Amino acid sequence: MRTGKEYLESLQDGRKVYVGGEVIDDITTHPKTKGYAHAIADYYDLHLNPEFQDLCTFIDDDGNRQSMHWFLPRSKEDIVRRRNYADFMFRHFKGGIFTRPPAGMNVVMFTQVDDQEPWAGNSIFKNGQRDLTGNIQRQWDMVTSLDHAISPMFLDVQYDRGRDDAMAETPMLSVIEENDEGVIVRGWKAIGTAIPFVNHLLIGNLWRPGQTSEQTLYALIPVATPGVSIVARESRALPDADPYDHPLASIGDELDGMVYFDDVLITWDQVQHIGNPDHAKWYPQRQFDWVHLETQVRQVVHAELMVGLALLITQSLGTATNPLVQSQLAQLIRFRETCRAFMIAAEETGFHTPGGLYKPNNIFIDFGRAHYLENQHDMVNLLIDFCGRGVVIQPTKRELDDPYIGPKLEEALRGSEISARDRIKIFRQISERFLSEWGARHEMFEKFNGTPLYLINLLTMQRTEYQVDGPLTQLARDVLGFGDTAELGKRAEEAEKASHYASVRFQPEYAKAQDQKEGYMNEKSATKVMSNK
Numbered sequence: 001m002r003t004g005k006e007y008l009e010s011l012q013d014g015r016k017v018y019v020g021g022e023v024i025d026d027i028t029t030h031p032k033t034k035g036y037a038h039a040i041a042d043y044y045d046l047h048l049n050p051e052f053q054d055l056c057t058f059i060d061d062d063g064n065r066q067s068m069h070w071f072l073p074r075s076k077e078d079i080v081r082r083r084n085y086a087d088f089m090f091r092h093f094k095g096g097i098f099t100r101p102p103a104g105m106n107v108v109m110f111t112q113v114d115d116q117e118p119w120a121g122n123s124i125f126k127n128g129q130r131d132l133t134g135n136i137q138r139q140w141d142m143v144t145s146l147d148h149a150i151s152p153m154f155l156d157v158q159y160d161r162g163r164d165d166a167m168a169e170t171p172m173l174s175v176i177e178e179n180d181e182g183v184i185v186r187g188w189k190a191i192g193t194a195i196p197f198v199n200h201l202l203i204g205n206l207w208r209p210g211q212t213s214e215q216t217l218y219a220l221i222p223v224a225t226p227g228v229s230i231v232a233r234e235s236r237a238l239p240d241a242d243p244y245d246h247p248l249a250s251i252g253d254e255l256d257g258m259v260y261f262d263d264v265l266i267t268w269d270q271v272q273h274i275g276n277p278d279h280a281k282w283y284p285q286r287q288f289d290w291v292h293l294e295t296q297v298r299q300v301v302h303a304e305l306m307v308g309l310a311l312l313i314t315q316s317l318g319t320a321t322n323p324l325v326q327s328q329l330a331q332l333i334r335f336r337e338t339c340r341a342f343m344i345a346a347e348e349t350g351f352h353t354p355g356g357l358y359k360p361n362n363i364f365i366d367f368g369r370a371h372y373l374e375n376q377h378d379m380v381n382l383l384i385d386f387c388g389r390g391v392v393i394q395p396t397k398r399e400l401d402d403p404y405i406g407p408k409l410e411e412a413l414r415g416s417e418i419s420a421r422d423r424i425k426i427f428r429q430i431s432e433r434f435l436s437e438w439g440a441r442h443e444m445f446e447k448f449n450g451t452p453l454y455l456i457n458l459l460t461m462q463r464t465e466y467q468v469d470g471p472l473t474q475l476a477r478d479v480l481g482f483g484d485t486a487e488l489g490k491r492a493e494e495a496e497k498a499s500h501y502a503s504v505r506f507q508p509e510y511a512k513a514q515d516q517k518e519g520y521m522n523e524k525s526a527t528k529v530m531s532n533k
Helices: 004-010 034-046 050-056 076-092 102-114 117-121 135-146 164-169 277-282 284-317 323-348 362-391 397-401 405-413 420-434 437-448 453-463 471-480 486-498 523-531
Strands: 016-019 022-024 057-059 065-067 150-153 174-178 182-193 200-203 217-222 228-232 256-267 271-274
Touching: 004 034, 034 076, 050 057, 050 076, 076 102, 076 284, 076 323, 102 135, 102 150, 102 284, 117 135, 117 271, 135 271, 150 182, 150 284, 182 200, 182 271, 217 256, 284 323, 284 362, 284 420, 323 362, 362 420, 362 437, 362 453, 397 405, 397 420, 405 420, 420 437
Parallel strands: 016 228, 150 200
Antiparallel strands: 016 022, 057 065, 174 182, 182 256, 200 217, 217 271, 228 256
8 A cells, every 4th residue: 555645756757737728747736736636645644544444454365455445345245344435535525525536436447357358358459369368457456556546538529419420530539550569549538537636547438329449449558658638627626715714625626637649659468458349338337337336325425414514504593493494304314315225225235246246236326326316406405595695695714803893793693502603614515515616516527427317317228127028017017918028029129229229138148247137026036926926
């Protein structure tokens, strides 16, 4: 395990980073970036703190102590252990204000390490075969031994989505040459989180219609590779602000960004997969199941924070016992408990992958994330309604400290059994988290990270046994007295074949093996139900 100091030193490697139009020479010292860099340094040091050793570290198969962000779960107990670790980290970052620390990004390699053969075995080359076998394992051994940070970049530039053939015209990352050393690539990867602050970019694709062989590439490359330029969005950090006035933006900003590859050489040992859009269509989404599990933990923490802020602000305003407010508080509490129930259900109905990992139920992960996204906006509005105008009218610390106006403000703004300063702290937290530019980025991240709501729902239908002639219609067919459903199934299959998008009917077995099947109304349980009549 490395120290926070070693982490910061690893970022001083000559990487090319633009932030808001400015080239940052050293992201560990520049005002726009140093806050987040040092927050992640603190994250690394937490793993070395003896007080948190049992929570944040584990002993690997070689007897070495490692950070829990590399821990591969092989039982339900292991998954709970990972959940407790992630929960601790999100709480440490003030209720999950930093959405993608290394614990939430290194997991993108779990599916690859668990099932390595399809990545090499399904690759397609232009100039003769290359043996990629063992690359993923060597890369995994490297990043775990050095305790490096990874950020996945799988999304591509937006293009004319009204034409499938427009995909080939976009300036997205593409292989322009294969040679004995590796591949030369040129173009953009559209978005990644915290990319100025990691050691490696894990580039890949989430398939779209029209994707070409040249555009299909998965590889792990150092950020400081010659020809790689990071273009991050404008920073919302306020490093010089008083933490009382800006309790979140004063800490730093995670920074999302794009990356341009200018004829970059990616050596063959860095390549995981190349050239097969069908592989991109079927498998890589399973990598993000592990990322979304971390997301689910974070969203439970977010929901709990909203409840806590709501209880505190209504008590400080003297409205907590109002029957309408009590009913609305119950809605917030139910939201938190429902998010938590999905997380626990995912753990309880998990399964073992072919590689031996214990994987939480991907259906409950997706349904849980969908529930959060569908309801989060209403919950935030409730919280803001509790605040009233106080959420936007708060004096600054400087005004509170003023010898003339300060005492008058404190008298006017004190709450029910709470000082004015403490009550304003609650307002400040709510305002910055949900109403500021800094907070708006946070909300948009939750809305679109990994997969937006519509795609979560689409993936549910693509990856589970919900066909019209499948097990979920068995009860309805029995009630209706339907007999043979072969014709119904045939029509459905023909429609799914005509679709561009993935269907559970046609997925290869190695992809299906990463999806939950047991614990639902499948053929096995349906037969059992009918036999008990």
